[in-house]
Amino acid sequence: METVLRTRIAGVEPKRGKVRDIYDVGDKLLIVATDRISAFDVVMANGIPYKGIVLTRISRFWFDFLGGEVEHHLISDDVRSFPEPFCNYGEQLAGRSMLVKKVEVLPIECVVRGYLAGSGWKEYKESGTVCGQKLPAGLRQCEKLGEFIFTPATKAERGTHDENISFQRCVETIGEEAANYVRDKSIEIFKKAGDYAESRGIILADTKFEWGVIDGRIILIDEVLTPDSSRFWPEDKYEVGRDQESFDKQFVRNFLESINFDKSGPGVELPEDIVQKTSSKYIEGYERLTGKKFEFGR
Numbered sequence: 001m002e003t004v005l006r007t008r009i010a011g012v013e014p015k016r017g018k019v020r021d022i023y024d025v026g027d028k029l030l031i032v033a034t035d036r037i038s039a040f041d042v043v044m045a046n047g048i049p050y051k052g053i054v055l056t057r058i059s060r061f062w063f064d065f066l067g068g069e070v071e072h073h074l075i076s077d078d079v080r081s082f083p084e085p086f087c088n089y090g091e092q093l094a095g096r097s098m099l100v101k102k103v104e105v106l107p108i109e110c111v112v113r114g115y116l117a118g119s120g121w122k123e124y125k126e127s128g129t130v131c132g133q134k135l136p137a138g139l140r141q142c143e144k145l146g147e148f149i150f151t152p153a154t155k156a157e158r159g160t161h162d163e164n165i166s167f168q169r170c171v172e173t174i175g176e177e178a179a180n181y182v183r184d185k186s187i188e189i190f191k192k193a194g195d196y197a198e199s200r201g202i203i204l205a206d207t208k209f210e211w212g213v214i215d216g217r218i219i220l221i222d223e224v225l226t227p228d229s230s231r232f233w234p235e236d237k238y239e240v241g242r243d244q245e246s247f248d249k250q251f252v253r254n255f256l257e258s259i260n261f262d263k264s265g266p267g268v269e270l271p272e273d274i275v276q277k278t279s280s281k282y283i284e285g286y287e288r289l290t291g292k293k294f295e296f297g298r
Contacts, residue, residue: 003035003046003047003048003049003051004034004035004047004052004092004096005034005035005036005046005047006021006034007021007032007034007089007092007093008092009023009085009086009089009092010085011085012085014032018036018038018041018043019033019034019036019037019038019043019052019055019228020032020033020034021034023086024102025083025086025099026102027101027102028075028083028099028100028101028102029099029100029101029102030082030086030093030097030098030099030100031097031098031100032052032092032093032096032097033051033052033053033055033056033096033097033223034047034052034096035047035048035049035050035051035052037051037249037252037270037278038267039249039252039253039256040253040256040261040263041263042261042263042264042265042266042267043267044252044267044268044269044270045266045267045268045269045270046269046270046275047275048249048275048278048279048282049275049276049279050279050282050283050294050296051278051279051282052095052096053095053096053296054227054282054283054285054286054294055096055223055226055227055228055282056077056095056096056097056098057095057286057290057294058223058225058226058227058285058286058289058290059074059098059223059224059225059226060074060077060098061289061290062193062224062225063220063224065193065196066189066192066193066220066224069188069189069192070185070189070219070220071217071219071220072219072220072221072224073100073101073103073212073214073219073220073221073222074098074099074100075098075099075100075101076098076099077095077097077098077099079093079094079097081099082097082099095296100221101214101219102214103212103213103214103219103221104212104213104214105155105210105211105212105221106174106178106182106210106211106212106213106218107154107155107173107174108152108153108154108155108165108170108173108174108179108182108211109152109153109154109155109162109208109209109210110150110152110182110183110186110208110209110210110211111131111150111151111152111153111206111207111208111209112148112149112150112151112186112187112190112206112207112209113130113145113148113149113151113205113206114144114145114148114190114194114204114205114206115142115143115144115145115203115205115206115231116130116135116139116140116141116142116143116145117141117142117205117206117231117244118206118231119164120151120206121141121142124139130149130151131149131151131152131153131164131165131166132164132166133149133151140240140241141240141241141242141243142205142233142238142239142240142241142242142243142244143240143241144240148187148190148191150167150183150186150187151164152164152165152166152167152169152170152179152183153165154173155210167179167183170183178213178218181218182209182211182218185211185218185220186209189209189220190204190207190209193207193225197232197289198235200288200289200291201234201235201236201288202232202233202234202235202247202285202288202289203232203233203234203235203238203244204225204230204231204232205230205231205232205233205244206230206231207225207229207230207231208229208230209222209224209229210222227246227247227248227249227281227282227285228248228249231244231246231248232246232247232248232285232289233245233246233247234247234288246281247281247282247284247285247288248281248282248285249278250281251274251277251278251281252270252274252278255270255271255274256268
């Protein structure tokens with residue numbers, strides 16, 4: 001199967017993000033997960049086979065799983081139900097697209113952390129805090145935290161990094177009622193998803209949720225609990241005090257570090273073995289999470 005790096009729909013131009021092509025469909029949006037891959041906020045020259053399909057299926061799985069807990073934006077992932085002209089482009093869109101409700105997006109990234117990893121570990125080593133929140137002394141890399149912590153961030157413009165903010169600034173940005181709701185709901189569904197993942201032999205270390213407002217209601221939007229928005233670790237390989245194996249683009253990051261990629265400018269062409277290893281890791285994550293075998297077209 002060829003990778004899909006850009007969708008092309010006659011007469012319609014999407015807004016292209018690092019990974020997704022987003023089409024405005026009146027009171028709805030059509031979100032297409034391409035096979036583009038970014039690392040260090042740079043999109044690479046080639047893509048990862050099946051990546052967009054895996055991300056879409058994982059989001060769909062979680063929307064179904066969480067459907068009784070929270071309202072979300074998904075309307076349909078069946079191309080045949082899409083409006084014209086999109087319903088005629090199944091070859092490009094099948095398996096990797098979702099028709100969703102158009103909302104007013106809350107300008108906050110809702111990050112929930114259950115383990116001390118990534119930028120949180122880096123900050124903790126320097127100051128004993130994560131996003132300004134004081135943590136107990138003596139914690140080790142990738143150690144499980146005593147309780148989940150909510151660490152909001154601003155949504156960055158393209159080409160810039162998200163900025164971690166305090167909960168008070170979150171309140172100032174979206175209002176106290178909305179801030180309390182997204183904090184409490186994000187932690188609630190993180191716990192539910194983490195308990196499920198653990199039953200599948202996977203650790204959910206942290207994740208990022210996004211929320212939007214429609215008709216006065218706050219609903220869950222964007223991708224949900226995918227390897228692009230979360231850290232998933234195989235439980236049987238977990239060992240505190242070091243970096244963990246993960247179901248994401250770590251092979252890509254490691255390769256770029258090995259060639260001293262300057263983390264800016266145009267993306268490079270990834271070697272075939274890195275491409276195939278990364279594709280296999282995304283597929284393995286899907287299969288282990290859902291218990292379903294990955295088959296294209298199903």
